[in-house]
Amino acid sequence: MSDLTQVTGRQIAAARSLVGMAQTDLAERSKVSIATLRRMEASVGPAAGMANNVAAVQRALEEAGVEFIAENGGGPGVRLKKDRPA
DSSP states (O other), X not given: OOOOSOOXXXXXXXXXXXXXXXXXXXXXXXXXXXXXXXXXHHOSSBOOSOHHXXXXXXXXXXXXXXXXXXXXXXXXXXXXXXXXXX
């Protein structure tokens, strides 16, 4: 998992969209409810939810080929890994 302290709700939504994954698929892969995932994605700022659930969602997206980018003066973001799964 990346070294981010906490991903944002917008990063989760953008990452999911970037890999073309439906909310239902991400919820299943990360073993959180769809309602929990929706709350996370709707968060302004750090993703709302229990730390273990946020970490599970982040891990599922990273396994799908997303790289989370920490705030480094340009704001937090996401991108596809060069060596992402096919």
